[in-house]
Amino acid sequence: MTRSIPEGTDEEVLLHMYTTAVKIRKFETKVYEVFNLNLIPGTMHLYRGEEAVATGVCANLTDDDYITSTHRGHGHCIAKGADLKKMMAELFGRRDGYSKGRGGSMHIADFSIGILGANGVVGAGIPISTGAGLSCKLEARFRGKDRMNACASFFGDGASNQGANFHGSLNLAAIWDLPILFVLENNFYAMGTAIKRMSRLENQAEKAKAYGMPGITVDGNDVIAVYLAAKEAINRAKNGKGPTLLECKTYRHYGHSKFDPATYRPEEEKHDWVENRDPIERFTEQLLDFGIGANQIEDINLEVDTMIEEAVEFAKTSPEPTVEHLFEDLYAGGN
Template identity: 45%
Template sequence: MVLGRTFEDKCAEMYYRGKMFGFVHLYNGQEAVSTGITKAMRPDDFVCSTYRDHVHALSAGVPARQVMAELFGKATGCSQGRGGSMHLFSAEHNLLGGFAFVAEGIPVATGAAFQSKYRREVMGEAGADQVTACFFGDGASNNGQFFECLNMASLWKLPILYVVENNKWAIGMAHHRASSETQIFQKGKAFGIVGVEVDGMDVLAVRAVAKEAVARARAGEGPTLIEALTYRFRGHSLADPDELRSKEEKEFWFTRDPIKKLAAYMIEQNLATAAELKEIDTKIQGVVDEAVEFAEASPEPDPSELHHYIFAD
């Protein structure tokens, strides 16, 4: 979580210094969701993200230097400079991609879950028991892809976690104004899918829910719809002045910062000291600073490779 927060803060700094271009959507405040879900999975499981994908990539194990280089548009980036902020991808780390269109990643993640089940049950690959985690926002839960994929995932009992990061706002649209059923986890009932609501600002609560859902999926018991109630501390993107949300609303959620919450719990339970937590902050700052140095020193993509990867080589 500290890596995610520190990385995103540095992204904001680099964006305003003109080192990054295009849209950049930060994840500040939502770190408990990515961490709690992904760290309850195996490294060979699949992760599918949205345009707010930096921290999902980091949680999946993509090195910070590769993510930062991609944001700088460099050849050493995880997408070799072709994707930028919204299209992080790493075959090595089973990161299926960040997707710019709302709900676009849901069918991709559903397909990944299908291939795991097909390889295991039809092709007889005993080790093909990977689970897929599909992250998306509250706005995506009103899109057609969401309902179509829930139907298929339930019908075929696919090993997938549909993780709704309900941060209350779809760009500038308040969730309660856009959805006839504001409790998104309840939408799974129509398809016979287990739905769970969890405090998305509590990493331990998210992890507990994720472990149970992953176990169900790996045992062949089908998908789970997880609604994590969370909040983004910054605007929709770095181009958003964030004037639509009230000061009172933001201040309420700031008091529930997942990193501060976990730190207080660890100190209270004698799991760590304030000095040890400070050492983590310092170590992570070094990792992020090195990532920036790596990105700045990395070469631009060679124009001769412009047409690579458009079709299979």
């Protein structure tokens, strides 16, 4: 017997989100593979396992809305519509990459679709989102618009213990009713430090009380739960009702960075999250239960496989930057 599609979603949005989640999964899995072939310089922090968070949140945003991202930013960018070829070329350190091959994984931004940048400094994206939220509010006021654009601010559980960036930003956003969704990605670890050693709170969303904004905790491996919670919060934000702190509980499949074997995580814990709570497997089951996707799922997977292969080919054949290119784009403004 099929279950009915949850209120607030529809077949189109569910299939769009399935495609996004699969794109992130396959991109990260491929990147892991090519990194191990020594095709990618530097390091990187992979998002595999956390796909439901970026997918569910960004499905509620338009190109005129903003996101700020983190060191673990590939999934956020893909969900907001970034070009996979330019992303892959950046990881490969090539001229056709988002930062012309000079930045790598933590330097991916695309202002044309509201991606205000990944960020290697933990917590540093949060105040940027507060500024973006203020700009949305001022823009709406000066243009006489009833509904504002919004900003989704992604950051980790570790970042939420960072004093100045987190506290200052959430407090200002609350008193000025800024249109921001603060998305706390709780993957239970900050590098090798378990959350129990960083915080006495069971739910990090309780931090919202200190700022007088709603704090919500959801299963961050459930695309639909994230989508619906984000939808309500973003609607409130766009209608001038202020920010929300949304905590999504999730788990990274790989180590903190490419150099971390993550032996500090208990095997049973890892097994449970990876084998029993995989966000994409769960979403696939949900779709089939709703009676949708049976004819599309395989095609979507094949199409995404092709996109990823094309992105790798594009990256491999793009030229490398030369020493002269080092001095380009050093200063903003002017012409």
